[in-house]
């Protein structure tokens with residue numbers, strides 16, 4: 180074990196949350212050590228490999244990062260559906276729930292935010308207060324408290340959106356005179372075709388008393404529509420946002436890391452295994468293991484580091500794992516419980532005319548009319564994303580579609596020998612006709628906090644560094660399933676208005692591990708990658724893990740930050756809200772450190788050099 184060093188703050192994890200905390204505290208002059216389990220190329224550079232992505236056969240979110248057995252990442256390909264229904268999970272996450280938790284995350288410098296889509300809608304004021312509708316858990320703070328932090332997060336991410344549209348069509352209270360940092364991302368051709376066919380029409384949600392008027396609305400996103408020094412170049416529409424934006428137009432944590440002050444030190448390949456308390460419950464620091472070769476635990480060095488404050492920012496599931504493995508913060512018995520995601524129902528089809536899919540960001544617009552109001556008491560509310568990437572998520576197109584056309588879309592062979600594939604002009608026409616008309620809708624369901632959906636430690640199962648592996652127990656409630664029923668009904672009506680052929684199929688088998696039957700009909704859901712809820716925020720230490728500052732009730736100098744703190748997700752992709760609460764936490768941490776240390780003089784500190792490694796940042 181190496182000798183311990185003392186820091187003002189240790190941050191565990193260099194994803195969105197950890198990078199923001201480190202930036203905010205570093206800017207205030209505090210000495211921050213960021214310990215990151217994954218590999219990475221350091222401040223400012225994305226921890227991804229474009230060539231690896233280009234040559235990957237299946238373009239999943241992890242396709243641009245190298246396998247790392249010592250800091251494994253759960254992958255969507257770890258899940259397989261069984262032929263008669265049910266599923267099995269073969270990867271890093273062990274699962275024993277009735278239905279699978281169907282999302283992954285990345286353990287690499289920059290975290291999951293290297294591969295995210297970049298959609299950044301705010302939560303709506305009523306999303307913080309779902310108990311009013313008879314389900315879920317309320318937040319201890321409301322939209323008004325978070326509003327200035329939303330603006331700060333939008334500035335950091337460089338969000339592109341239209342204020343009037345968000346105010347008028349999403350009913351978001353935005354302050355007078357506010358402008359998003361970037362003008363909105365232009366609507367795709369598909370968005371315009373869909374808007375032309377749907378805007379102003381009503382559809383009947385089976386759970387609502389009145390019909391809902393459809394309106395296509397631009398989605399706020401963390402991608403640049405103008406080139407600025409703060410945010411980088413303009414989005415060029417290269418359509419590989421998951422997992423890698425080659426231009427840097429999409430926000431990733433690397434952008435925040437590039438602006439860290441010299442008082443922030445990053446150590447990559449440093450896997451934290453335990454948080455160390457003292458005899459009275461204050462946290463002294465952490466134990467971590469450093470590796471060189473990601474494939475082998477040989478040569479791993481055990482280290483400790485001490486700090487006045489420790490911040491866990493390792494992702495909802497990993498934060499819970501660390502707290503459970505350390506036996507901390509769990510007097511409420513809520514650590515690991517309330518695991519949430521946004522279960523997604525996909526519907527896909529062919530439009531009558533070509534609409535130019537597989538270009539631009541994954542989604543530029545959506546339909547917002549099913550997110551709000553009393554009907555959410557009867558069924559989960561949902562946002563509808565209009566998908567610009569054809570049937571990619573649904574069936575793996577365009578590759579699988581082209582393969583099918585090459586294989587057996589041509590004339591029948593004589594003698595019962597099957598069908599010939601298409602080549603040349605016939606292939607080009609078929610590709611244009613079929614792939615050019617593909618579109619998909621993504622219905623993202625709110626899933627509320629359920630203590631039975633949880634992360635525990637798998638008995639007797641350890642990773643290569645000797646830490647207990649996470650075991651997930653997950654299911655969908657009837658509230659979510661009712662939302663999925665409503666979504667399919669709404670989709671059927673939308674497809675009819677569009678004159679679209681519906682190709683959606685929900686069948687048990689390897690590619691639909693989230694298949695289930697409800698009220699006699701088959702459905703399948705996907706994970707959105709929005710893991711949340713595992714160190715839930717609340718008003719009382721008896722029923723929650725962290726307070727509204729994301730500070731553990733049981734340990735005054737331990738913070739657990741990220742989506743794991745969120746008591747509800749609404750129907751908004753969660754990272755903007757998570758960034759807002761995290762920036763707010765940074766202010767609290769600053770105040771706590773100031774109280775501990777007295778006022779600091781920024782000019783007295785000078786650039787921080789990590790004494791152990793002899794340079795400002797270790798970007799191994």
Ligand SMILES: Cc1cc2nc3c(=O)[nH]c(=O)nc-3n(C[C@H](O)[C@H](O)[C@H](O)COP(=O)(O)OP(=O)(O)OC[C@H]3O[C@@H](n4cnc5c(N)ncnc54)[C@H](O)[C@@H]3O)c2cc1C
Pocket residue numbers: 191192193194195196197214215216217240283284285286287288289290291292293294295296297298299421449450451452492493494495497501707708709710740741742751752753754755757
């Ligand atoms: C495909 C995909 C698309 C998404 N798209 C969107 C979107 O459009 N909009 C949106 O709002 N959200 C989206 N999300 C979710 C979003 O990516 C996450 O909410 C966000 O990245 C979480 O940030 P985080 O910092 O809390 O965790 P992470 O980004 O997961 O970062 C955690 C970091 O901690 C490190 N770490 C883990 N364990 C340890 C340990 N023991 N010791 C040291 N370090 C450790 C990890 O390596 C990682 O770097 C998407 C997710 C996926 C998978």
Ligand code: SF4
Pocket residue numbers: 402413414415416417418419420421423424425426427428429539540541
């Ligand atoms: S569409 Fe291309 S340039 Fe734009 S954010 Fe996505 S990957 Fe980056």
